[in-house]
Amino acid sequence: MTARRFVLALDQGTTGSRALVVDPDGAVRGSGYVPLPQYYPKPGWVEHDAEEIWQTTTQAIRKALSTSRASGADIAAIGITNQRETSVLWERASGRPVHRAIVWQCRRTAPFCERLKSEGHEAEFRRKTGLMLDPYFSGTKIRWLLDEVPGARERAERGELCFGTVDSWLLWRLTGGAVHATDPSNASRTLCFDIRALRWDEALCEALGVPRALLPEVKPSAGFFGETAAGAGETAAGALPAGIPVTGIAGDQQSALFGQCCFEPGMAKNTYGTGCFLLLNTGDTPVASEHGLLTTVAWQLDGAATYALEGSVFIGGAVVQWLRDGLGIIKNAAETEGLAESVADAGGVYLVPAFTGLGAPYWDPYARGVLVGLTRGTTKAHIARAALEAIAYQNRDVLDAMTLEARAERRALRVDGGAAANNFLCQFQADVLNVEVLRPAVTETTGMGAAFLAGVGAGLWKLGDLASRWRLERRFTPSAVTAAREAGYAGWGRAVERARGWAEP
Numbered sequence: 001m002t003a004r005r006f007v008l009a010l011d012q013g014t015t016g017s018r019a020l021v022v023d024p025d026g027a028v029r030g031s032g033y034v035p036l037p038q039y040y041p042k043p044g045w046v047e048h049d050a051e052e053i054w055q056t057t058t059q060a061i062r063k064a065l066s067t068s069r070a071s072g073a074d075i076a077a078i079g080i081t082n083q084r085e086t087s088v089l090w091e092r093a094s095g096r097p098v099h100r101a102i103v104w105q106c107r108r109t110a111p112f113c114e115r116l117k118s119e120g121h122e123a124e125f126r127r128k129t130g131l132m133l134d135p136y137f138s139g140t141k142i143r144w145l146l147d148e149v150p151g152a153r154e155r156a157e158r159g160e161l162c163f164g165t166v167d168s169w170l171l172w173r174l175t176g177g178a179v180h181a182t183d184p185s186n187a188s189r190t191l192c193f194d195i196r197a198l199r200w201d202e203a204l205c206e207a208l209g210v211p212r213a214l215l216p217e218v219k220p221s222a223g224f225f226g227e228t229a230a231g232a233g234e235t236a237a238g239a240l241p242a243g244i245p246v247t248g249i250a251g252d253q254q255s256a257l258f259g260q261c262c263f264e265p266g267m268a269k270n271t272y273g274t275g276c277f278l279l280l281n282t283g284d285t286p287v288a289s290e291h292g293l294l295t296t297v298a299w300q301l302d303g304a305a306t307y308a309l310e311g312s313v314f315i316g317g318a319v320v321q322w323l324r325d326g327l328g329i330i331k332n333a334a335e336t337e338g339l340a341e342s343v344a345d346a347g348g349v350y351l352v353p354a355f356t357g358l359g360a361p362y363w364d365p366y367a368r369g370v371l372v373g374l375t376r377g378t379t380k381a382h383i384a385r386a387a388l389e390a391i392a393y394q395n396r397d398v399l400d401a402m403t404l405e406a407r408a409e410r411r412a413l414r415v416d417g418g419a420a421a422n423n424f425l426c427q428f429q430a431d432v433l434n435v436e437v438l439r440p441a442v443t444e445t446t447g448m449g450a451a452f453l454a455g456v457g458a459g460l461w462k463l464g465d466l467a468s469r470w471r472l473e474r475r476f477t478p479s480a481v482t483a484a485r486e487a488g489y490a491g492w493g494r495a496v497e498r499a500r501g502w503a504e505p
Helices: 050-068 108-116 122-129 140-149 152-157 166-174 203-208 229-238 251-258 318-326 335-341 380-406 425-432 445-457 463-469 482-499
Strands: 006-012 016-022 026-034 075-082 088-091 159-166 222-227 245-251 270-271 274-282 292-299 304-313 349-350 370-372 414-418 439-440 473-474
Touching: 006 050, 006 166, 006 445, 016 050, 016 445, 026 050, 050 088, 050 166, 075 166, 075 251, 075 445, 088 140, 088 152, 088 166, 108 122, 108 140, 122 203, 140 152, 140 203, 152 159, 159 166, 166 222, 166 245, 222 349, 222 445, 245 251, 245 445, 251 274, 251 292, 251 304, 251 318, 251 445, 251 463, 270 445, 274 292, 274 380, 304 380, 318 380, 335 380, 335 425, 349 380, 349 482, 370 482, 380 425, 380 482, 414 425, 425 439, 425 473, 425 482
Parallel strands: 006 075, 075 245, 270 414, 414 439
Antiparallel strands: 006 016, 016 026, 088 159, 222 245, 270 274, 274 304, 292 304, 349 370, 439 473
């Protein structure tokens, strides 16, 4: 085994941390996964322990190296991809977090978002960042931390604190505190970043009350970010020696777009994770949205930015977790496929999983989950099927808006993420959208995107070589009758209306 021949991809997600060891041919040689706890201190609030984010990441690294039979000396480069808007605030001197990380799903800043809208700020934020004024994004989370953690604002203004999305936090820890940086795909999710100028914006920071000294340096998505420090690598991360370069960073959904090799404008992917995230490559043009979509930086390579339209569904695969952990009607996620196929339809049942509000195209932080259409004949199979159908219906909401916005023909959709393994869901998705759904041989495309970016950044691969590595595992072709498809979707729309605006502001 030749030294320094593998790429290590770190995929830090909402419910767990994953590491992949990828060989020069782009094949996964080893992987490791460790679950990450979530904390719910109040209804609608979601937190992570930043130290647990780091600990689970290092445990995943050890597992991946072990299963690949590689050592730290075999790693040529490291790529990082991450749950995006989740916000960490830590001490610059000690590296200690000053509060739990506020997770992207958390809705605690909804009142501040409403205040910013009432003060007339929304148009400027929309124009510069491509985002909505919504609790989803990092900027208002930073503001909450600075206002609610005693002494935090004063310390931030003195330059004693660092803000970062999870990529920045992991980079800081890997480099032993030497590097405080991010990439444009993550920066574009903070409400503080001008996506056309590709820089932090003073006016936006001022409106949010975010001191510029808190923010990381923004570097291209592929290229040299820093290198592992001896203390961080050898002890915490499990036999990673000093000097391994970190050469790729992208937020998880942009990384999945890259990992799906959607390099051409018009290509789209959907990731079925905790949430669902549909991205459409729009090339070098940021397409402004009037239908509840986000305009975001996909990645920056060789000084040029590629943009995407994005629709975010807050609760995707998490609705299956709720069936398991909340209702207790299944023991594992895989059971839903058999349950859904055991009934001819959902029996008129619709489940709208607006547990933390609704994302695109509604952007209603006050929506809450509803289960409607129940009768005495309703069984857990109907509810399980309704849960899977809800995932697909939410994605149609997004893709309808997206194809209208981009003035694009609806074309085949590449899918990935944990729930994409569910054959019923993929087929129902194809039926609801009336387009082919393409599932690749490797569905861990988020991690593969980080590996590909790191490989490009380290000079191991060229962008033109990557598209040929994408392999189809299964094609799902639409089979639904048009009238049945549209009737089912109309019922979904009625259910959504009952979920909207349920919680009191």
